[in-house]
Amino acid sequence: xxxxxxxxxxxxxxxxxxxxxxxxxxxxxxxxxxxxxxxxxxxxxxxxxxxxxxxxxxxxxxxxxxxxxxxxxxxxxxxxxxxxxxxxxxxxxxxxxxxxxxxxxxxxxxxxxxxxxxxxxxxxxxxxxxxxxxxxxxxxxxxxxxxxxxxxxxxxxxxxxxxxxxxxxxxxxxx
Amino acid sequence: xxxxxxxxxxxxxxxxxxxxxxxxxxxxxxxxxxxxxxxxxxxxxxxxxxxxxxxxxxxxxxxxxxxxxxxxxxxxxxxxxxxxxxxxxxxxxxxxxxxxxxxxxxxxxxxxxxxxxxxxxxxxxxxxxxxxxxxxxxxxxxxxxxxxxxxxxxxxxxxxxxxxxxxxxxxxxxxxxxxxxxxxxxxxxxxxxxxxxxxxxxxxxxxxxxxxxxxxxxxxxxxxxxxxxxxxxxxxxxxxxxxxxxxxxxxxxxxxxxxxxxxxxxxxxxxxxxxxxxxxxxxxxxxxxxxxxxxxxxxxxxxxxxxxxxxxxxxxxxxxxxxxxxxxxxxxxxxxxxxxxxxxxxxxxxxxxxxxxxxxxxxxxxxxxxxxxxxxxxxxxxxxxxxxxxxxxxxxxxxxxxxxxxxxxxxxxxxxxxxxxxxxxxxxxxxxxxxxxxxxxxxxxxxxxxxxxxxxxxxxxxxxxxxxxxxxxxxxxxxxxxxxxxxxxxxxxxxxxxxxxxxxxxxxxxxxx
Numbered sequence: 195x196x197x198x199x200x201x202x203x204x205x206x207x208x209x210x211x212x213x214x215x216x217x218x219x220x221x222x223x224x225x226x227x228x229x230x231x232x233x234x235x236x237x238x239x240x241x242x243x244x245x246x247x248x249x250x251x252x253x254x255x256x257x258x259x260x261x262x263x264x265x266x267x268x269x270x271x272x273x274x275x276x277x278x279x280x281x282x283x284x285x286x287x288x289x290x291x292x293x294x295x296x297x298x299x300x301x302x303x304x305x306x307x308x309x310x311x312x313x314x315x316x317x318x319x320x321x322x323x324x325x326x327x328x329x330x331x332x333x334x335x336x337x338x339x340x341x342x343x344x345x346x347x348x349x350x351x352x353x354x355x356x357x358x359x360x361x362x363x364x365x366x367x368x369x
Numbered sequence: 370x371x372x373x374x375x376x377x378x379x380x381x382x383x384x385x386x387x388x389x390x391x392x393x394x395x396x397x398x399x400x401x402x403x404x405x406x407x408x409x410x411x412x413x414x415x416x417x418x419x420x421x422x423x424x425x426x427x428x429x430x431x432x433x434x435x436x437x438x439x440x441x442x443x444x445x446x447x448x449x450x451x452x453x454x455x456x457x458x459x460x461x462x463x464x465x466x467x468x469x470x471x472x473x474x475x476x477x478x479x480x481x482x483x484x485x486x487x488x489x490x491x492x493x494x495x496x497x498x499x500x501x502x503x504x505x506x507x508x509x510x511x512x513x514x515x516x517x518x519x520x521x522x523x524x525x526x527x528x529x530x531x532x533x534x535x536x537x538x539x540x541x542x543x544x545x546x547x548x549x550x551x552x553x554x555x556x557x558x559x560x561x562x563x564x565x566x567x568x569x570x571x572x573x574x575x576x577x578x579x580x581x582x583x584x585x586x587x588x589x590x591x592x593x594x595x596x597x598x599x600x601x602x603x604x605x606x607x608x609x610x611x612x613x614x615x616x617x618x619x620x621x622x623x624x625x626x627x628x629x630x631x632x633x634x635x636x637x638x639x640x641x642x643x644x645x646x647x648x649x650x651x652x653x654x655x656x657x658x659x660x661x662x663x664x665x666x667x668x669x670x671x672x673x674x675x676x677x678x679x680x681x682x683x684x685x686x687x688x689x690x691x692x693x694x695x696x697x698x699x700x701x702x703x704x705x706x707x708x709x710x711x712x713x714x715x716x717x718x719x720x721x722x723x724x725x726x727x728x729x730x731x732x733x734x735x736x737x738x739x740x741x742x743x744x745x746x747x748x749x750x751x752x753x754x755x756x757x758x759x760x761x762x763x764x765x766x767x768x769x770x771x772x773x774x775x776x777x778x779x780x781x782x783x784x785x786x787x788x789x790x791x792x793x794x795x796x797x798x799x800x801x802x803x804x805x806x807x808x809x810x811x812x813x814x815x816x817x818x819x820x821x822x823x824x825x826x827x828x829x830x831x832x833x834x835x836x837x838x839x840x841x842x843x844x845x846x847x848x849x850x851x852x853x854x855x856x857x858x859x860x861x862x863x864x865x866x867x868x869x870x871x872x873x874x875x876x877x878x879x880x881x882x
Contacts, residue, residue, distance in 0.1 A: 212753075215418050222414035223407055226379055231414075278386040285396050292403045300411045307412060326416045332381075351377040358409060 206246050209255045210239055219300075220260050223293055224267045224286055227279070234270050238263045264290055303361050310360035318353055325350060376406050380413045471496040473530040474511040480621055480628075481505035483521065491881075492791050499526045502538070506621050514548035515562070517541070520616050528552075535576075539616040541568040544583075557605045559588040567597075568615035577604035579615045626693075632881075633694040639878050644670045648865040650711055650718075651678040653836075655858045656696050657687055667698070667707050667836075680709040685837065690858035691723060691792050691881035697858035698837070703850050706838035711831035711862070718829055719863035720749050720759075721796040721875050726784050726855040729753050735851040736795065737860070739834040742775075746830060749797060750851065755782035757808045757816065759797045763827055776823065780808040780816030792858065794876040798866035801827055807869070812876030814869060836860055 210217075217238060222231040241262045242249075249258060271280055281289065293300070311322065324330045330338075336346050370378070375392040378384040384392070395402045472494030479491055482505035489495070495509070502521035509517045512530040519525060523538020534554040544551045544562040553560040555569055555576035565583025569576060578587065579602045587595045587603055597603055644652050649671035657666065664687065667680030682698055684705035690697035698707065720737060732753050739746035742762045752758040757780040765774045784793075796809040804823030808816035837853040859879060867875075 215415070218418055219411050219414040222417070223410045226410050226413075227382065228417055279384065279389050281393060281396075285393050288397065289403060289407065292400065293407055296404065296407060300407065303408060304411070304415050307415060322416065347377070347381060347383060350381065351374060354377065354380075354409060354412065355373065358412060361412070 203243065203246065205251075206243060206249075209259075210242070213256055213259060216256060217259055217263055220293065221263050221267060224264070224281065224289055225270060230270065234263065234266045237266045237269070241266060260294075302365065306361045306364040307357065309364060310357050313360060314353075314356070318356065321349065321353055372402055372405060376409050380410065472512070473497055474509050474517075474527060476507055477510045477516075478508040478621065478625060479505065480507075480624055482507045490791075494787065495527060497527050497529060499524065508621070511548070511551070513551060514545050515551040516543045518543075518616060518618060518621065535569055535571050537571045537573070539568070539570050539614075541616040541618055542566065543618075557589060558603070561586040561588065561594075570614045570616075575605050577602060577614065579603075629693045632692050636692075636695065636879070640670065643861075643875075644672050646671075646863070648719075648863045648867075650713070650715070650831075650862040650864050651675070651709070652862075653680055653707075653709075653860040655690060655698060655860070667709075678709065678711060680707040680836065682707050688856060690856070691879070695858060697723075697725070697856040699856045700837040700853045703852045704838075704840070705852060706840055707836040707857075708833070709835065710833045713864075714745075714828040714830050715864040716802065716826075716828065717798070717800040717864060717866045718747060719796065719798045719865065719867040719872075720747075720861070721794070721863075721867070721872065722860040723792055723794055723858040723879055724853075724855055725792050725858070726751065726789055726853070728789060728854045729755060729784060730854050731851055732849070733758070733839075733851045734855075735836075735838050735853050736857075737834060737836050737862075738839040738851065739831055740840075743830075743832075745828050746832070746834075747799070751784055751853075752779060755784035755788075756780050757783060757795060757797065757810065759799065759806055759808060761799065761829065763822070763824070774822050776820035778806040778808065778816060778818050778820065780810065783810040783815050792881050794879060796867075796872045796875065798872070799829070800866045801825065801829060805866075807866075809869075809872045809876070812873040 214235070218231060218235050221234045221238070222228070225231050225234060238259070242259060245262070249255075267286065268283070271283065271286065274280060311319070314322065324335055324338075332343060332346060335341070336343060339346070341349070370388060370391070372392075372395055375384070375388055375395070378388055379392055392406075396406055474495045476489050476491055476493045476495060479489070482489070483503040484507075485501035485503055489500075489507070500509075500519075501524045502519055504521040506521070507519050509519065509527075511517065511533075515531075517525075517533065518541040520539045523540065524536040525538070525540065526534040526536065528534060531548070531550065532552040532554070536556075540553075542551070542553060542562065543566045544564055546564045549562065549564045551562040553562065553569060555571050555578070556574050558576055558578070560567070560569070560578060563584040563586065565585055566581045567578055567583075567585050568581065569578050578585065578597065580597045580599055582599055584599075585597045587597055589595070589605075595603065640652075640654055643649075644654075651669040652671040653667050654670045655667065657664065658668065665682045667682050669675060669678040669680065671678075684702055685698040685700050685707065687696050688699040689695070698705075700706070722736065724736065726734070729751060734751040734753070736749040736751065738748050738750065742748065744762055744764050747759065747761045749760075750758050758777065760775050760777040762775050778797075794809070794811050797806065799806045802825050804819040804825065806816070806818055806820070807814060837857060839849075839851040861875070
């Protein structure tokens with residue numbers, strides 16, 4: 195049994211605040227450009243707000259929200275039809291349905307990501323902080339670390355690979 | 370470029386149109402490529418949202434140059450969407466950041482301790498800084514493993530988990546092998562501990578140290594480091610120190626044990642009075658009788674004794690409550706609960722209980738829930754964000770309607786990382802005439818609200834219900850798990866809304882000291 199709640203905007207706000215990271219992750223996989231993904235997330239929140247009355251509170255919120263997010267991704271695709279750097283509709287479909295299948299698996303991976311971040315050697319941790327927390331630009335990083343652009347991106351690639359491998363190993367030993 | 374590099378170029382926004390086309394082709398043709406892409410993109414998305422996760426290095430640095438566009442503002446007009454707007458503006462602040470603590474030690478025992486400034490309780494985590502104890506004794510356990518016993522009046526300064534400065538007073542230090550290297554500063558001397566027990570007395574500019582066990586290296590200005598071994602005393606001024614000047618250990622434990630025994634007696638006589646309150650529906654003291662052969666009885670102590678209202682423990686195990694000698698039930702497994710059945714129909718209620726929450730690991734964490742959720746039935750639980758959540762179910766007004774409306778009241782979040790693992794008093798009062806719900810945490814009001822759905826005079830009923838879980842909902846439905854992860858010690862149910870002063874008294878009289 196699920197508690198029946200009147201569909202007040204407050205409840206939506208609660209649900210949105212609780213799930214905003216999941217929604218962002220979902221959108222980002224389909225539109226891997228941060229600023230665009232954030233825009234789409236806002237549009238999604240608005241769409242959810244407009245249709246909130248129709249939400250069946252006995253059903254889980256996230257799948258419902260993902261459907262709206264997907265529609266917004268498609269809208270964004272149509273609007274920016276000429277941008278070559280967006281996935282075409284058929285690839286979007288494939289990614290979205292694949293993601294649905296592996297959603298639990300992705301959640302599980304993220305739980306180990308924290309552990310793996312801890313295990314990083316200090317220079318790699320610094321790189322995480324510079325790139326993700328401080329949002330330092332490539333130029334700043336190149337300057338500070340005396341790296342060529344190519345080497346910097348290679349290091350970032352290795353960093354992400356390292357984290358990915360670590361998570362995979364943790365999952366395997368989880369049994 | 371291989372798949373890995375293409376994905377990375379995409380994530381960094383460095384991809385060229387040709388590379389993008391190649392990446393797309395790979396994703397289209399190969400599910401393994403899609404899987405790899407999804408995993409890496411998801412990981413990247415998470416880092417973008419929560420970069421400081423576990424790196425433990427950053428506070429809340431403000432994000433620099435975000436390309437967030439606010440054209441959606443114009444679309445929102447209605448007043449109700451103000452909250453939603455706040456919501457939309459929010460994505461800039463990662464919310465589910467991993468909790469961090471700047472604590473380096475914890476207060477493990479106190480005896481008549483009177484701290485200057487912020488009061489400290491057992492179990493409190495302390496951050497680096499100055500700590501002044503006016504009187505009494507306090508035992509501080511450093512995260513490095515070192516333990517410090519301080520006697521007031523004393524002033525110490527905690528530098529880190531490995532370093533303390535004593536400005537005045539008597540302290541005694543125990544350093545296990547794992548905390549070797551622990552540093553204690555006193556006027557004119559720095560003591561480096563090599564795994565030992567020693568005492569320090571600081572009086573003005575004079576300090577004296579006595580080693581009880583092991584070895585301490587004393588560094589004094591202008592002199593070579595001196596090794597102090599068991600039984601040796603070093604004083605900065607011409608020795609006027611005797612063994613009486615050093616803080617003895619052991620005595621504290623005896624006094625504490627005596628205290629705890631008194632505390633139990635004090636509580637017993639207080640409860641005897643409370644149980645005569647005619648407004649009680651039931652009072653579960655969570656003190657299990659030694660002659661209960663089944664060990665499952667959760668007795669109702671409200672007078673006159675009504676055996677029908679006694680509770681039955683399922684799964685939950687007896688454990689120590691707020692102090693030694695006081696019992697509590699520990700709820701750990703998903704099936705653990707206390708079954709009760711309360712007849713009657715009421716116009717007001719008060720719930721009051723002592724709870725030690727170990728973790729808020731479910732969406733809803735049960736305190737008291739009626740089976741199912743029929744009109745008039747109250748539910749009391751802790752929401753995952755740490756707020757207390759009281760709700761009561763009623764049929765929506767209007768003819769032919771069978772829709773249920775759930776009047777939900779949330780307090781502000783009160784169960785935080787700091788409140789886990791320690792005893793807190795929770796209470797809520799509800800009156801069906803005014804519709805007012807007041808929620809309390811440790812005797813203080815943390816929520817006061819009348820639901821917009823309130824209609825005066827609708828009765829409150831219980832029927833079969835349970836503490837610490839929600840287990841027997843309607844037939845044929847799988848039920849969500851709402852088991853409490855923690856312990857309950859004392860649960861009172863009144864058919865009247867107690868006043869704030871009365872709730873404060875319940876909190877004061879029941880507090881673990």
